[in-house]
Amino acid sequence: MATLLDGKALARQLQADMTTRVADLRAQHGRPPGLAVLMVGDHPASAAYVRNKERACDRVGIASFGKHLPAQISQAELTAIIHACNQDERIDGILVQLPLPAHLNAVALLHEIAPDKDADGLHPLNLGRLLREEPGLRSCTPAGVMRLLAAYDIALKGRQAVVIGRSILVGKPMAMMLLAADATVTVAHLYTRDLAILTRQADLIVTATGCPNLLGADAVQSGATVVDVGITRVENADGTSRLVGDVDFAAVEPVADWITPVPGGIGPMTVAMLLQNTLTSFCQRLGIKD
Numbered sequence: 356m357a358t359l360l361d362g363k364a365l366a367r368q369l370q371a372d373m374t375t376r377v378a379d380l381r382a383q384h385g386r387p388p389g390l391a392v393l394m395v396g397d398h399p400a401s402a403a404y405v406r407n408k409e410r411a412c413d414r415v416g417i418a419s420f421g422k423h424l425p426a427q428i429s430q431a432e433l434t435a436i437i438h439a440c441n442q443d444e445r446i447d448g449i450l451v452q453l454p455l456p457a458h459l460n461a462v463a464l465l466h467e468i469a470p471d472k473d474a475d476g477l478h479p480l481n482l483g484r485l486l487r488e489e490p491g492l493r494s495c496t497p498a499g500v501m502r503l504l505a506a507y508d509i510a511l512k513g514r515q516a517v518v519i520g521r522s523i524l525v526g527k528p529m530a531m532m533l534l535a536a537d538a539t540v541t542v543a544h545l546y547t548r549d550l551a552i553l554t555r556q557a558d559l560i561v562t563a564t565g566c567p568n569l570l571g572a573d574a575v576q577s578g579a580t581v582v583d584v585g586i587t588r589v590e591n592a593d594g595t596s597r598l599v600g601d602v603d604f605a606a607v608e609p610v611a612d613w614i615t616p617v618p619g620g621i622g623p624m625t626v627a628m629l630l631q632n633t634l635t636s637f638c639q640r641l642g643i644k645d
């Protein structure tokens with residue numbers, strides 16, 4: 356039976372460590388680190404994610420400057436709000452909650468966030484720094500995966516890793532981080548033929564597709580590490596709903612050595628990395644050692 360990679364427990368521990376650090380920084384510098392989460396419209400899943408992030412900020416003492424904006428907001432209005440956050444000295448991290456309504460150009464908006472306040476690590480400058488293996492703010496979800504693997508001493512150097520999904524949010528930065536850790540990385544996606552042939556050779560599989568049951572026991576070699584980033588809400592027969600990942604957990608758990616649960620795996624780690632990025636920005640902006 357695989358051992359659980361318990362992201363929830365690690366995230367709790369990281370948040371406890373950050374609480375002490377934030378209290379010290381606040382006492383020394385007269386203000387806490389601040390995070391602005393900009394949410395547009397009423398997307399129910401996004402609203403839940405934003406609530407989670409704001410609660411986590413409260414727990415560690417980071418000030419949140421969240422803005423819930425109307426779905427009809429224009430590109431120019433949202434750009435002006437981002438510029439105001441860039442100028443606001445109390446704000447160290449800015450996050451635009453995705454997805455945005457179709458009339459807004461998310462990529463153009465992400466370009467407007469000051470790179471040193473880019474809490475989600477999605478500005479081209481920070482993505483370029485990742486590509487060059489230079490220090491910079493890193494995308495929270497793949498950074499959370501790396502932090503979790505490190506906490507359990509999962510070796511990566513020279514290992515075969517398969518990343519399923521090639522989004523700019525998860526798959527691509529994940530592949531870059533694993534490469535930087537000296538893994539041999541294959542990136543699979545919707546048009547990959549014979550996915551199971553690739554994954555069966557992998558020491559590490561990170562899947563981020565949003566396709567429930569994409570990965571079954573026949574696609575995983577014995578002893579592999581399986582990280583499930585996917586989150587999909589599915590209906591139960593009785594009309595209630597639950598969150599599932601991309602992995603058929605019950606089938607893969609007996610085959611793998613290490614596995615992340617959904618929920619309680621990468622979701623909480625993503626939030627912990629967002630707080631960490633806000634803390635890092637605060638320290639960098641004030642010229643303090645992180």
Ligand code: NAD
Nearest residue numbers: 496520521522525544545563564565584585586621622625
């Ligand atoms: P996305 O839709 O932008 O990308 C999905 C990727 O999966 C694409 O690259 C696509 O090519 C690939 N894909 C889709 N179907 C596939 C298939 N059948 N076989 C192989 N590849 C396939 O999504 P995203 O933003 O990268 O998010 C992916 C998943 O991760 C979603 O379920 C999302 O909810 C979840 N997510 C979780 C967290 C977290 O904190 N745990 C954070 C971000 C995203």
